[in-house]
Amino acid sequence: MPAILLLEDDFKMSSELKSFFTKQGYACDTVYDGLIFFKQAQMVNYDLYILDINVPTLNGIEVCKKIRERKEQVPILMLTAYSAVEDKVQALEYGADDYLVKPFHFSELLARIKALLRRGMVPQKEMTIIYEVEDLYINATEMQVKRAEKPINLTPKEYKLLELLAANKGRYVSKQTIAEKVWDIHFETGTNTIEVYINLLRNKIDKDFETPLIHTKPGYGYYLKATK
Amino acid sequence: MNLKQRFSLLFSTLFSLLLAVVMVLVYTLFANFRNDEFKARLAEKAETTFRLLVDVKEIDYQLLKIIDKNTINKLYSEKVLIFNDSLQLIYSSIDDTLVTWSKDELRLIKKRKTVFRKNGIFDTYGMYYDSKYRDYYVLVSAEDKYGNRKLAYLYYLLLGAFCVASIAVWILSFYLSKEALKPLDDLRLKISEITDKSLNTRLTITAKRDEITALGHSFNQMLERIHLAYNRQKTFTANASHELRTPITRIVAQLENLIQEYQNQSAIHLPLKRISDDAYQLSDVVSSLLLLSKIENSASPKAFQSIRLDEVLFTAAERIGQMFPDFRFHFEIENTAQQVQIEVLGDETLLGIAFANLLKNAYQYSDNHTVTCVLLSADTFLQMTITNTGPTPELTDTSHLFNSFTRGNNAQHREGSGLGLSIVQRIIAYHHAQITYHIPSINTNQLVITFHL
Incomplete structure (x- = not known):
């Protein structure tokens, strides 16, 4: 049973959330202030921290900062009544994984918790997945892409698309598969859009280099391969 | 017509009228004076001629003609006629100027003693002379060449003066009123530049103590009060909304728990679900509301960053997918x-909120839970079209759709506050982009956002 540690100073709110999480099948402990949070976190291993920003002693952002300073990889969800853009950016900069503004939809909260826990399941550190195709370097754990030692900035979808191609190690991937794997279940698209994204990816991966790595197999799909 | 034009028009018209009246008066008086003077001269002439002919025994008809011919004091085109009491012409001066006369006129002269009339360019003076034995009628006719020339000169002089003065006054009055009211115009321009975003601007007021400065001063004071009231209202909305967040989250949390608890008892579960929907x-x-006041309070746009529109859209679509599991998103x-x-x-963040709002709207008003979004990349613009099939509002509604708390008539029986599109519109306007609503075909709602590159 995944365990959640909730930092929330509003007693009623905290008890309602705890009961909600329990009903959804999570173990949940609650703390009311930032300092006690660390004491509790040392005693039990949690799978997810949910932090409110406005709490006594150490506020949520400071707590978040401290957790990350300790190199703890537990996913953090910030939960707050603040919605200023700066707060959000700040929270994410200090290492929070997601941010939800009160009042929120509980279905949304649940979906985000599930997503964070799924990500948390991926083994950290020990198994770093790295793909290398010629001079293209993809670190799938840190989501970093370099070509000829030059970092390449990809959007999440472009990255997912590249990773999908890389994971197939030179075998072609059909447009249908790309549409299913890269976008989520609510998503439908025409084949033209996939072509556009392949082009966008080519612009970033192949354009400035001599040997193209992304290839088209007409009628089948796309593949990532060194030409040599 | 504005006040400026009305003022100068009124002033100029009044001036021209007054000037015209004065000039007509001058002309008339001068014309009368000339008339009287010439009449006196004609009377004198008539008298002299008559006396010479009738009273002075030594002068006869022939002699008189000679005298007449050699008089220095001669009038222009002068003609003297003398009639006896049986209305017979007894003397006519040598000039061949034609003098029209009738017996009726002579009788009229007898009745009135003297008659003065104008006949074309000639003035004619008639006199009835009652001597001891016989009655005489004298008609003197002449042209007042000098008098008329003076009169004509005066006429042109006055006309010219009138024209020049009038034109000068019209031009001057328009120019002066424009100059005089220019500070007012400047004031108006400055005022028209003040929007709800720049309520803290104040008009610059000079040290002059005129009405316009006073107006500017009063306006500044009014601005001060409006600004204060506006701020009070804005902070109230923000504070109230902020304070409401925690209790509402608590209510929602409690309801969610109750719904879970009474999952199998539909008698309780259904009302709870409805209450939770309301919450x-x-x-x-x-x-x-909080977001709206936040956008409005951000006086100057923050430095924008280059963002990928598709990623913002996907993130928003994922959020809607989390809230509504049957949401289908078609993207091209x-x-x-x-x-x-x-x-x-x-x-x-703001664009994400706008897109999430639009997608949620499209989902909620659709009849098949499917939202279609097309991103069109062109050379000069980027256009995002969000389409869903479902009931459309009546066309009269569509211009108001982006106003706060306005809902289309297809929104009846649906949840919503009418704030969503107004938020979207403000966010889009904040990005200097346009959003428009269309009904491309029956039962189809379409929102088009255009970003100019």
């Missing part, structure tokens, strides 16, 4: 540009 709606209103990219360009300068 969510309330929570959306509060979030929207179309390209007419040389190269696909789907980056815009903007605020990612």
Whole structure:
């Protein structure tokens, strides 16, 4: 049973959330202030921290900062009544994984918790997945892409698309598969859009280099391969 | 017609009228004076001629003609006629100027003693002379060449003076009124530049102590009060919404727990579900109001960053997918540009909120839970079209759809506050982009957002 540690100073709110999480099948402990949070976190291993920003002693952002300073990889969800853009950016900069503004939809909260826990399941550190195709370097754990030692900035979808191609190690991937794997279940698209994204990816991966790595197999799909 | 034009028009017209009256008076008086003077001269002439002929025994008809011919004191085109009491012409001076006369006129002269009339360019003076034995009628006719020339000169002089003065006054009055009211115009321009975003600007007031400065001063004071009231209202909305967030989240949390608890008892579960829907709606209103006041309070746009519109859209679509599991999102990219360009300068969070609002709207008003979004990349603009099939509002509604708390007539029986599109519109306007609503075909709602590159 995944365990959640909730930092929330509003007693009623905290008890309602705890009961909600329990009903959804999570173990949940609650703390009311930032300092006690660390004491509790040392005693039990949690799978997810949910932090409110406005709490006594150490506020949520400071707590978040401290957790990350300790190199703890537990996913953090910030939960707050603040919605200023700066707060959000700040929270994410200090290492929070997601941010939800009160009042929120509980279905949304649940979906985000599930997503964070799924990500948390991926083994950290020990198994770093790295793909290398010629001079293209993809670190799938840190989501970093370099070509000829030059970092390449990809959007999440472009990255997912590249990773999908890389994971197939030179075998072609059909447009249908790309549409299913890269976008989520609510998503439908025409084949033209996939072509556009392949082009966008080519612009970033192949354009400035001599040997193209992304290839088209007409009628089948796309593949990532060194030409040599 | 503005006040300025009305003032100068009124002033100029009044001046011209007054001037005209004065000049007509001058002309008339002068014309009368000339008339009287010439009449006196004609009377004198008549008298002299008559006396010479009748009273002075030594002068006869022939002699008189000679005298007449050699008089220095001669009038222009002068003609003297003398009649006896049986209305017979007894003397006519040598000039051959034609003098029209009738017996009726002579009788009239007898009745009135003297008659003065104008006949074309000639003035004619008639006199009835009652001597001891016989009655005489004298008609003297002449042209007052000098008098008429003076009169004509005066006429042209006055006319010219009138024209020049009038034109000068018209031009001057328009120019002066424009100059005089220029500070007022400046004031108006400055005032018209003040929007709800720049309520803290004040008019610059000179040290002059005129009405316009006083007006500017009063206006500044009014601005001060409006600014204060506006701020009070804005902070109230923000504070109230902020304070409402925690209690609403608590209510929603409690309801969610109760719903879980009574999952199998539909008698309780259904009303609870309905209450929770209401609570969510309330929570959306509060979030929207807070967001609106936040956008409005941000006086100057923050530095925009280059963002990928498609990613913002996908994130928003994922959020809606989390809230509504049956949400279907159909996405297409179309390209007419040389190269696909789907980056815009903007605020990612705000655009995310706008897109989420639009997708949620499209989902809620759709009849098949499917929202279609087409991103069109062209050379000069980037266009996002969000389409759903479902009931459409009546066309009269559509211009108001982007106003706060306005809902289309297709919104009856649906949850919502009418704030969503107004938020979207403000966010889009904040990005200097346009949003429009269309009904491309029956039962189809379409929102088009255009970003100019």
